[in-house]
Amino acid sequence: MEIEIATIGGYEEVGRQMTAVRAGDDVVIFDMGLNLSKVLIHDNVETERMHSLDLIDMGAIPDDRVMSDIEGDVQAIVPTHGHLDHIGAISKLAHRYNAPIVATPFTIELVKQQIQSEEKFGVNNDLVKMEAGETIDIGDSGNVQLEFVNVTHSIIDAINPVVHTPEGAIVYGLDKRMDHTPVLGDPIDMKRFREIGREGAGVLAYIEDCTNAGKKGRTPSESVARRHLQDVMTSVEDYDGGIVATTFSSHIARVKSLVEFAQDIGRQPVLLGRSMEKYSGTAERLGFVDLPSDLGMYGHRKSVDRTFKRIMNEGKGDYLPIVTGHQGEPRAMLTRMGRGETPYELDEGDKVIFSARVIPEPTNEGQRYQSETLLRMQGARIYDDIHVSGHLNSEGHYTMLKALQPKHLIPAHQDMKGFAPYADLAAHEGYDLGRDLHVSNNGNIITLVDE
Amino acid sequence: MEIEIATIGGYEEVGRQMTAVRAGDDVVIFDMGLNLSKVLIHDNVETERMHSLDLIDMGAIPDDRVMSDIEGDVQAIVPTHGHLDHIGAISKLAHRYNAPIVATPFTIELVKQQIQSEEKFGVNNDLVKMEAGETIDIGDSGNVQLEFVNVTHSIIDAINPVVHTPEGAIVYGLDKRMDHTPVLGDPIDMKRFREIGREGAGVLAYIEDCTNAGKKGRTPSESVARRHLQDVMTSVEDYDGGIVATTFSSHIARVKSLVEFAQDIGRQPVLLGRSMEKYSGTAERLGFVDLPSDLGMYGHRKSVDRTFKRIMNEGKGDYLPIVTGHQGEPRAMLTRMGRGETPYELDEGDKVIFSARVIPEPTNEGQRYQSETLLRMQGARIYDDIHVSGHLNSEGHYTMLKALQPKHLIPAHQDMKGFAPYADLAAHEGYDLGRDLHVSNNGNIITLVDE
Amino acid sequence: MEIEIATIGGYEEVGRQMTAVRAGDDVVIFDMGLNLSKVLIHDNVETERMHSLDLIDMGAIPDDRVMSDIEGDVQAIVPTHGHLDHIGAISKLAHRYNAPIVATPFTIELVKQQIQSEEKFGVNNDLVKMEAGETIDIGDSGNVQLEFVNVTHSIIDAINPVVHTPEGAIVYGLDKRMDHTPVLGDPIDMKRFREIGREGAGVLAYIEDCTNAGKKGRTPSESVARRHLQDVMTSVEDYDGGIVATTFSSHIARVKSLVEFAQDIGRQPVLLGRSMEKYSGTAERLGFVDLPSDLGMYGHRKSVDRTFKRIMNEGKGDYLPIVTGHQGEPRAMLTRMGRGETPYELDEGDKVIFSARVIPEPTNEGQRYQSETLLRMQGARIYDDIHVSGHLNSEGHYTMLKALQPKHLIPAHQDMKGFAPYADLAAHEGYDLGRDLHVSNNGNIITLVDE
Amino acid sequence: MEIEIATIGGYEEVGRQMTAVRAGDDVVIFDMGLNLSKVLIHDNVETERMHSLDLIDMGAIPDDRVMSDIEGDVQAIVPTHGHLDHIGAISKLAHRYNAPIVATPFTIELVKQQIQSEEKFGVNNDLVKMEAGETIDIGDSGNVQLEFVNVTHSIIDAINPVVHTPEGAIVYGLDKRMDHTPVLGDPIDMKRFREIGREGAGVLAYIEDCTNAGKKGRTPSESVARRHLQDVMTSVEDYDGGIVATTFSSHIARVKSLVEFAQDIGRQPVLLGRSMEKYSGTAERLGFVDLPSDLGMYGHRKSVDRTFKRIMNEGKGDYLPIVTGHQGEPRAMLTRMGRGETPYELDEGDKVIFSARVIPEPTNEGQRYQSETLLRMQGARIYDDIHVSGHLNSEGHYTMLKALQPKHLIPAHQDMKGFAPYADLAAHEGYDLGRDLHVSNNGNIITLVDE
Secondary structure, three states, X not given: OOEEEXXXXXXXXXXXXXXXXXXXXXXXXXXXXXXXXXXXXXXXXXXXXXXXXXXXXXXXXXXXXXXXXXXXXXXXXXXXXXXXHHHOOHHHHHHHOOOOEEEOHHHHHHHHHHHHHOOOOOOOOOEEEOOOOOEEEOOOOOOOEEEEEEOEXXXXXXXXXXXXXXXXXXXEOOOOEOOOOOOOOOOOOHHHXXXXXXXXXXXXEEEEEOOOOOOOOOOOOXXXXXXXXXXXXXXXXXXXXXXXXXXXXXXXXXXXXXXXXXXXXXXXXXXXXXXXXXXXXXXXXXXXXXXXXXXXXXXXXXXXXXXXXXXXXXXXXXXXXXXXXXXXXXXXXXXXXXXXXXXXXXXXXXXXXXXXXXXXXXXXXXXXXXXXXXXHHOOOEEEOOOOOOOOOOHHHHHHHHHXXXXXXXXXXXXXXXXXXXXXXXXXXXXXXXXXXXXXXXXXXXXXXXXO | OOEEEEEEEOOOOOOOOEEEEEEOOEEEEEOOOOOHHHHHXXXXXXXXXXXXXXXXXXXXXXXXXXXXXXXXXEEEEEOOOOOHHHHOOHHHHHHHOOOOEEEOHHHHHHHHHHHHHOOOOOOOOOEEEOOOOOEEEOOOOOOOEEEEEEOEOOOOOOEEEEEEEOOEEEEEOOOOEOOOOOOOOOOOOHHHHHHHHHOOOOEEEEEEEOOOOOOOOOOOOHHHHHHHHHHHHHHOOOOOOOEEEEEOXXXXXXXXXXXXXXXXXXXXXXXXXXXXXXXXXXXXXXXXXXXXXXXXXXXXXXXXHHHHHHHHHHOHHHEEEXXXXXXXXXXXXXXXXXXXXXXXXXOOOOEEEEEOOXXXXXXXXXXXXXXXXHHHHOOOXXXXXXXXXXXXXXXXXXXXXXXXXXXXXXXXXXXXXXXXXXXXXXXXXXXXXXXXXXXXXXXXXXXXXXX | OOEEEEEEEOOOOOOOOEEEEEEOOEEEEEOOOOOHHHHHOOOOOOHHHOOHHHHHHOOOOOOHHHHHHOOOEEEEEEOOOOOHHHHOOHHHHHHHOOOOEEEOHHHHHHHHHHHHHOOOOOOOOOEEEOOOOOEEEOOOXXXXXXXXXXXXXXXXXXXXXXXXXXXXXXXXXXXXXXXXXXXXXXXXXXXXXXXXXXXXXOEEEEEEEOOOOOOOOOOOOHHHHHHHHHHHHHHOOOOOOOEEEEEOOOOHHHHHHHHHHXXXXXXXXXXXXXXXXXXXXXXXXXOOOOOOOOOEEEOOHHXXXXXXXXXXXXXXXXXXXXXXXXXXXXXXXXXXXXXXXXXXXXXXXXXXXXXXXXXXXXXXXXXHHHHHHHHHHOOOEEEOOOOOOOOOOHHHHHHHHHHHOOOEEEEEOOOHHHHHHHHHHHHHOOOOEOOOEOOOOOOEEEXXXXX | OOEEEEEEEOOOOOOOOEEEEEEOOEEEEEXXXXXXXXXXXXXXXXXXXXXXXXXXXXXXXXXXXXXHHOOOEEEEEEOOOOOHHHHOOHHHHHHHOOOOEEEOHHHHHHHHHHHHHOOOOOOOOOXXXXXXXXXXXOOOOOOOEEEEEEOEOOOOOOEEEEEEEOOEEEEEEOOOEOOOOOOOOOOOOHHHHHHHHHOOOXXXXXXXXXXXXXXXXXXXXXXXXXXXXXXXXXXXOOOOOOEEEEEOOOOHHHHHHHHHHHHHOOOEEEEEOHHHHHHHHXXXXXXXXXXXXXXXXXXXXXXXXXXXXXXXXXOHHHEEEEEOOOOOOOOOHHHHHHOOOOOOOOOOOOEEEEEOOOOOOHHHHHHHHHHHHHHHHOOOEEEOOOOOOOOOOHHHHHHHHHHHOOXXXXXXXXXXXXXXXXXXXXXXXXXXXXXXXXXXXXOEEEEEEOO
């Protein structure tokens, strides 16, 4: 059976991920993501109203024209988890393919919301829910299956999809951390990965998330971040002024920890900001997380400001607002608070807890710095970097290679500079550039089996 | 009562700490430390045989000549804890003063060992043990007392000494972290600090450890480092090759964690290297830590190498050597292992765990890099930065100011550049440079009460 | 004669410089500057319409309330050169003092323009021109004189003012580089500084610009930057597409070099952007620089856009636009070009030459990065860092100390962190913190002679 | 005609360069270099006595075993210039090939000296001198020629060799800067490169030096460094104490500038240190540089120390020692001076001029820091970074691509991380990874023409 892999997007950047696997006549697409930084560098771009071709020209969404060189039928579009760099282009590209979108329940829900906010294209692909651990047939050959393996990442309900073929399995390894104590959800299913590495024809190809391949050691478990956060929150237990926290809105496990520690120190948590409401609301509605029944979540500016007014009236010391804005995004809630645009007034000594890391890109660093500076000018004191990454460091990569023993390796989720440390690491394990280690650009097709 | 403070050493560097407080006719000296980097920059300097004056010229030990301008009798020399930058000059300077050395039991034991290894001077000062929480009289006036307040640092049995005078208390705040869950020993005694801030004449002066004054937020508890370390150690549980760990030898709590997690993953821990044996042996003998009765500790090169041979024979997979060398020190055990000078042979995939942070100084960074590179060339994989600092970040400083409400502030344990963020921080709390905030150099005398 | 120095602004930051010297009954004020970054961090602040007190609260202009503690009459307000951090608060503060503004001709002209654009206050102080090398009497005592010594900086007509008193000279050393081959204007007058150091009572106090005190060696001459720029410009001589250059608008010597090299490579230079027109136009009108008589300078957006259209019609290859925007300022010309908001269209391979260095502050770095990224996305290739600083590195400081041999030193134009390397350097020359080296904050008064 | 290129060494590092080109039956080898850092990381390794295989295992010299897969006769070994990373393995590997070493006169002389110091192998290859601009036949086919094109680098007499074949030219582009005003020797021969790009079958392949491919803009000309150096040297003209300078010994143009400026400020230059004597002596003997007839050059420690004694007797103010040690190498002259191991005594205020840049590698940075610190502790003041690189920045790469218009590109002289910016740059010019842009590892063979 012929096996080809098209490296469509996210092979020259982090963002706009898209990869297609052809096994005989059947094609599966993994991810259709958005490179948000290519949108934000322009002022006042509204992607909702833009055409795919313009977004492709901007480098914002994958250039999927290479798909016309792939002979076969797309049978499924499989986003691996709900982050924008994996689902953000679905509303712009999915309607071109006559295939269902297959994903875990939480991811499907986020895809649905995204499609609803799209204004340019009508996206009518079927939305099919599939749980981690399940396997379905792909196409009619009876020879190709799609399996979801549970992984741990900075969002819930993340999986690594596997395409089983007579030539071996193709494992799509984006994005994950190797977490055995993940605070929310099940630990990563290493047992299954080890089985896949040993059963049948083994693993033909492994497409790997190289984000942190150059970092030493092991990405700590979410439970380490939780312990760190607890230490910080407990230390401000006696403070009776304002405390505000911010984190990635989609990071439900972290939001859960913030909510719990807020209660531990006698404060009522409240989630503020549009994406805070969206992600946590969705997670709770779908039963992924058990949040206090009276937990307030407000997204619209008016209801947020009303909540801030109530907090100011009842006393800042009784509340912990958990807000958007951990990267200093100009329109996020914390940035507005720094600019004094909300009813919440900061006083000398108030605490602002960033349970996040600054994404190291100069525009971003500048905005974050500006936001922090404005907060400080009002007297706020900053706690930052209370976080762990969602991506594997080098030791995780070694462990995956040992578990899967893949014949071919395809580094992804970086540019060539970012692939370099992964190539080094793979060379230690006997892989050779150009032979079984395929450093690819966007828009290329790698032929693995040619008969 | 006249009150003067002489800022003798450690006011233009981190290292060679020494401060004297005169209250009327009575003088107490805090710390007599060594600036090790000023020794190591020269090749083949052996401090044991050197004269004080040469070491002063090198900038290695405090220049205590300013003591001749202090009118009064030295009644006690008080090292606050057992790190070299606080006790390392005692063997060179203490014999000049007719006064006992008063310290906690663990510190006294380390001072004793240091005096014994001194070859140039005979040091015969009395060694007096005093526990955290105790108070003694100083001099005969009946008006001056010395109290030890328990603090948490990266070594056990650390205290902050307080000199009580009719004019108020002088609190010597070097070195500490605000740890409420310190793994070993009692939490920091914030209750007592708050009392001191409110009783009698309050706090006249606070001498503060500015090491991390420029860092945001809160220094995490040792228990956060422990949780991180546990995550790493558990993740290599299934590895059956060599695993080696290194940390600060004097950091008994960390050594304890390493020992316990080694056992948790089915390995026999063994402490190797001269200072590993010295500090852990001392701590155990004095009952500060409960280590397994069969825990091997070896300092002499021969017995270390014998142990390594035994490990190689019995199987690396059964042991966790905990060794010196976390900074790549040229003569330390891990560095020797990297150079292939010990019987312990590293194989591809073996793990080396640095439960320490690189001290950011170029010579040091170069050595550490060289050591890591040599370890990697033998196939080792590095886990690093599994650590928390022993010094207060900015939020700890704010908390101390609120607890003590001192009339005067004297930043210490840095140079002027390092004092700058502390001065900023103090300005937020109303202190003013030149009025009640005293930025001082080595060798100055600050007169606080002049009558 | 009593001598006091009030360190009013620019002693906790770079920006909003202001210092007052009292000699007996007479007071001279040096500089009244603006801290632009404190304005720009807020969106949509228009300083022209703001009241002084609000600007003081923002940290944007000096808090001159300490002047009420200075007993004496202000006889002159002396801005040392035309940069905003030295003259930018004149329109907000000068009207409070019944004294003329005394400065060199180019500086006076810039002050005049600033006063004219002020909308809140009427500033009616006399504007008095005085050349470098001249001396005038201050007050009626006959004992106090003001002298201007020629220095070299990144703007023309810069001086260091000296107040001569019976107690010795007070030299105000902000801002300068030690340039013996300055491209435009006379070399720094070191001969006069050496004389001042040796005549009469010598130098009582020297207030020094510490901006670069922590940098090793010597700030290169402007002629080194000119040679570097020539190398770059010559290398693109054969390119027939668009070349654009940017630099500090007020840096007339650099603009002159750009203009000359443009002609050398057969391109017509044209200055675009409001401050480009303002500074170069003023310098030419006053005869400070000899620019080609047909050199176009356009400030208003319409005339700039018309010029761009003409360039596009006639061929980009015939022109060198010299534009504002070297720091990526959001509203500057180059930033607009990057955003595609001007008629000038960039093509793949076009060159953009930054004859400037990025000011190292995160907001700024973010904006510059964004501007560069947008330029690159259109195909531009960037040449940057073709620049030398306008401030003394450490060796220049040593030379000044040797020339002046001042009794007292007052570091300025930095915060305490920035003073630290200067204090180190001064300690090498025998000065001692708290004795003759005065590290001061904004709002303090230092009494040098008290009788 | 079959054309293959073997990327033997220097494709995973900077150092141990070696590349072979096969055209039909004839093979030419470019460079046989040493990776010195792989030697120095071990203590006390003496390469002179070591066997090739051990040096290969250490990663110090190219692993040339891949040459057995190349069918054809090696007709020439062509080192491009005299730096160790290009000639340093000749004494270990050349004797395996029955072929002459063909190089420019200065390079041949350095190769000869290296062979003479070899203790393990007898190297008897013919040494053939060939000038830039010359062309010779390779093999007997009559179809293959070798040409030397003059380039500019940080050593004199550097060339880029070109193999002309019926399939087009293969241009080996290591190492160069695009210098039109190079202080010593002829400018880079861009005219010839442009001709080669247009004549016959054009350029089949271009192997490029990617050292600085990630740096923006243009590498400045050596004449810019010369102007900078002159500015520094002139500024210390009046100093009557000690001035010492250091630079790369092989950088004859820089040494020449130092010698000339020493004379300009009234000091007698003298070259000290083994490699100073070696390179400058060789360059002068061969007539490449015209140094003062009485210029002292001393390499042996005794004669160096005798010279230092004479300088101390006659007065440091009359001399400018130009010494080895710009990277803080432990055994170099300046490092010995810092340690006080030479008769030259430094006094407070003496100047040390580093006309070099620190090579950014931690071990190196550590050593340089240590050397500088020891020099400072004796009172020396440091001027550093007076230098320009010898390698092309990105704009030089664009210019080369435009001149040569090669069909295939092979990035070299870096690892994959270093190739990444070059690959980006090449993509802008239409090259595509895997098609005509060949990112290769050590030990690979690229087949360009296969018939």
